[in-house]
Amino acid sequence: xxxxxxxxxxxxxxxxxxxxxxxxxxxxxxxxxxxxxxxxxxxxxxxxxxxxxxxxxxxxxxxxxxxxxxxxxxxxxxxxxxxxxxxxxxxxxxxxxxxxxxxxxxxxxxxxxxxxxxxxxxxxxxxxxxxxxxxxxxxxxxxxxxxxxxxxxxxxxxxxxxxxxxxxxxxxxxxxxxxxxxxxxxxxxxxxxxxxxxxxxxxxxxxxxxxxxxxxxxxxxxxxxxxxxxxxxxxxxxxxxxxxxxxxxxxxxxxxxxxxxxxxxxxxxxxxxxxxxxxxxxxxxxxxxxxxxxxxxxxxxxxxxxxxxxxxxxxxxxxxxxxxxxxxxxxxxxxxxxxxxxxxxxxxxxxxxxxxxxxxxxxxxxxxxxxxxxxxxxxxxxxxxxxxxxxxxxxxxxxxxxxxxxxxxxxxxxxxxxxxxxxxxxxxxxxxxxxxxxxxxxxxxxxxxxxxxxxxxxxxxxxxxxxxxxx
Amino acid sequence: xxxxxxxxxxxxxxxxxxxxxxxxxxxxxxxxxxxxxxxxxxxxxxxxxxxxxxxxxxxxxxxxxxxxxxxxxxxxxxxxxxxxxxxxxxxxxxxxxxxxxxxxxxxxxxxxxxxxxxxxxxxxxxxxxxxxxxxxxxxxxxxxxxxxxxxxxxxxxxxxxxxxxxxxxxxxxxxxxxxxxxxxxxxxxxxxxxxxxxxxxxxxxxxxxxxxxxxxxxxxxxxxxxxxxxxxxxxxxxxxxxxxxxxxxxxxxxxxxxxxxxxxxxxxxxxxxxxxxxxxxxxxxxxxxxxxxxxxxxxxxxxxxxxxxxxxxxxxxxxxxxxxxxxxxxxxxxxxxxxxxxxxxxxxxxxxxxxxxxxxxxxxxxxxxxxxxxxxxxxxxxxxxxxxxxxxxx
Numbered sequence: 001x002x003x004x005x006x007x008x009x010x011x012x013x014x015x016x017x018x019x020x021x022x023x024x025x026x027x028x029x030x031x032x033x034x035x036x037x038x039x040x041x042x043x044x045x046x047x048x049x050x051x052x053x054x055x056x057x058x059x060x061x062x063x064x065x066x067x068x069x070x071x072x073x074x075x076x077x078x079x080x081x082x083x084x085x086x087x088x089x090x091x092x093x094x095x096x097x098x099x100x101x102x103x104x105x106x107x108x109x110x111x112x113x114x115x116x117x118x119x120x121x122x123x124x125x126x127x128x129x130x131x132x133x134x135x136x137x138x139x140x141x142x143x144x145x146x147x148x149x150x151x152x153x154x155x156x157x158x159x160x161x162x163x164x165x166x167x168x169x170x171x172x173x174x175x176x177x178x179x180x181x182x183x184x185x186x187x188x189x190x191x192x193x194x195x196x197x198x199x200x201x202x203x204x205x206x207x208x209x210x211x212x213x214x215x216x217x218x219x220x221x222x223x224x225x226x227x228x229x230x231x232x233x234x235x236x237x238x239x240x241x242x243x244x245x246x247x248x249x250x251x252x253x254x255x256x257x258x259x260x261x262x263x264x265x266x267x268x269x270x271x272x273x274x275x276x277x278x279x280x281x282x283x284x285x286x287x288x289x290x291x292x293x294x295x296x297x298x299x300x301x302x303x304x305x306x307x308x309x310x311x312x313x314x315x316x317x318x319x320x321x322x323x324x325x326x327x328x329x330x331x332x333x334x335x336x337x338x339x340x341x342x343x344x345x346x347x348x349x350x351x352x353x354x355x356x357x358x359x360x361x362x363x364x365x366x367x368x369x370x371x372x373x374x375x376x377x378x379x380x381x382x383x384x385x386x387x388x389x390x391x392x393x394x395x396x397x398x399x400x401x402x403x404x405x406x407x408x409x410x411x412x413x414x415x416x417x418x419x420x421x422x423x424x425x426x427x428x429x430x431x432x433x434x435x436x437x438x439x440x441x442x443x444x445x446x447x448x449x450x451x452x453x454x455x456x457x458x459x460x461x462x463x464x465x466x467x468x469x470x471x
Numbered sequence: 472x473x474x475x476x477x478x479x480x481x482x483x484x485x486x487x488x489x490x491x492x493x494x495x496x497x498x499x500x501x502x503x504x505x506x507x508x509x510x511x512x513x514x515x516x517x518x519x520x521x522x523x524x525x526x527x528x529x530x531x532x533x534x535x536x537x538x539x540x541x542x543x544x545x546x547x548x549x550x551x552x553x554x555x556x557x558x559x560x561x562x563x564x565x566x567x568x569x570x571x572x573x574x575x576x577x578x579x580x581x582x583x584x585x586x587x588x589x590x591x592x593x594x595x596x597x598x599x600x601x602x603x604x605x606x607x608x609x610x611x612x613x614x615x616x617x618x619x620x621x622x623x624x625x626x627x628x629x630x631x632x633x634x635x636x637x638x639x640x641x642x643x644x645x646x647x648x649x650x651x652x653x654x655x656x657x658x659x660x661x662x663x664x665x666x667x668x669x670x671x672x673x674x675x676x677x678x679x680x681x682x683x684x685x686x687x688x689x690x691x692x693x694x695x696x697x698x699x700x701x702x703x704x705x706x707x708x709x710x711x712x713x714x715x716x717x718x719x720x721x722x723x724x725x726x727x728x729x730x731x732x733x734x735x736x737x738x739x740x741x742x743x744x745x746x747x748x749x750x751x752x753x754x755x756x757x758x759x760x761x762x763x764x765x766x767x768x769x770x771x772x773x774x775x776x777x778x779x780x781x782x783x784x785x786x787x788x789x790x791x792x793x794x795x796x797x798x799x800x801x802x803x804x805x806x807x808x809x810x811x812x813x814x815x816x817x818x819x820x821x822x823x824x825x826x827x828x829x830x831x832x833x834x835x836x837x838x839x840x841x842x843x844x845x846x847x848x849x850x851x852x853x854x855x856x857x858x859x860x861x862x863x864x865x
Contacts, residue, residue, distance in 0.1 A: 329596050334601075334602060335602065335603075345605060361723055394621050396617050396620075399669075399671050400594070410613055
């Protein structure tokens, strides 16, 4: 355990879409200022969002001993989803990878990160039945943290922490079910408020504080969250973010903490309270290097950049509206040995760079496609293209796509510094993709066939907000 | 690189070609029996046992030489199954030609077949080896549609002119197919029909795409010196080239999607062997791989029929119409004759054979002496390409 537990670096990831209106057959404009929810695109899941969040971490001195993935929506049962994230990040094999499951896993991951020298992604995709009262109050997001590495955490020092475990049937679902079942929230609110107050009181007492600069409350129960925010004297910033994103499950305490740290000043104190299946309270003191502890975009910048999504597309993306697609066979499932042999290309977008002429061949080959000279077999030069900008050379629109969209754009794009990609465009209407557009690789789930999720890189438009290198 | 004519010249002495269409009641076996039967009917003194060796091209309608040996009950004969994407039929022809030219055999047969309509899907679907799942799941039209915007950008062709050019290709090939009893679609179509068809990929609609159909074709080849023993009107292979691209167009930067470099190289080889120095004026007619309308446009330039950047004007000016200076796809092409993959290359040969013998009836090209058959497979940036020059004089 480090001398000073805490967070060294953090990042948040919000998907590109927001849903503001969940009325079927709406004939009038939606109520303005109502709640909205953040929506992962059809090609995103907790694994891909975890990769996107972790990619934006400023890596301090290493990734620690473990990579943790906290979620209630792991794409696989039994198989460890964190292993896919590990491969995409290119972490040292000595870093272990483990999934944490359940609503409380986000707080647990954060707790482990601050003390153990680890990195964690808290990521979730949340759905309800169409028309459920909380449909716009559940959302999709990811947050990533590295911590516990040393003596002086850059982002925030953990001053105190307290847990309060309560067994209560609040939100649950059986294996294979898509949506949570929910007990009457008036009952569960009481239980969670009591647990939350107990944990917060103990953490503040341990920290020797009677008050803090920032109160951040995350709860699976909106009624409990509101009560706790009032009781703890919060300023409502957390509620404002939540009203835009919805409750983002295991990611939520991480997302709200990230949004707080985006604005917090060095030396300020933060009480983070996660009230779900009991409660977890953390008291942090914001570090002097908080501004360099974030290299990705702020939560608020990402919120501002989100695109409105229509309800029909939302339902189709989530498989809640079964739309007739083209008479076309499903895209093929990938096979385990080639995925393993070509992990550098598949998960990290590594092309081969020719030792002789310097050109990049994509996918990598033994013999340079430009000059024909074989690469040295013992140490072929690999170059990762995933953090480079690619410029569209040609584009088409597939109107017969097997994806849950009317059409998708496919681009040929040349990567800055060499290499050419044939890729699906992401997070952009097909008709908006044009020759000359600059695009950035993003890790996505291309399709799922024969119960195998096929992950690979797509290209999304490069934007000033999302792709600036420094805060 | 060596690019020699073969040790012996080769001639086609007979051909057969089934109608291309939805052959709901015929299997690949039936289609092969029909095509081979038609081919043999033309040589009353030749029995199938007189043919020394066989090639059968199919992309996915059979495995191994038994694809042909079983339905035709070939006993004790060598049969080779070949596959080379949509140039599979040409590949069967090419290898058969080499075999007879080498002197190893005196008479060989090249066949090609595809049975596409037993699937419930309209487009082409192939089965690829297990992979890492990183390839785009391209439809064929999506891959080829990249040609259109690239061509427009390179030569400053506006949307309306480009659309009119592509439409002209479709209208022309359907008009030609309307004159051909073997074609899948024997109906002329209007520009409006083409342009209002449902969009498939990028700017391409259904009516920019070739017909998906079943069919088979066959050819009997002998050495040129023997040809007149079998027919008064043999057709001679003057030259042929084949290139399997290294795929550099998709694997590295540089390629701009306005050309098929593989076709350019294959054409240069074929022209050199055939002594063709001015294809735009020496070639009487051409069968080209109009899998999608922009493909035909780009091929006019790759084959040297039009100057770079001028092909679209030549298309619009009617240069490639049936009554134009250089009729292209006089039989309707892939567009309206249809495209049963393994048969297509030999179907192109069949039209060249028919035209050069003066037997094309309503669509006969006057004074046809030299014909080009050009066949490709894959997609722009990564393809295989075949070009042959055929003539009615040795």
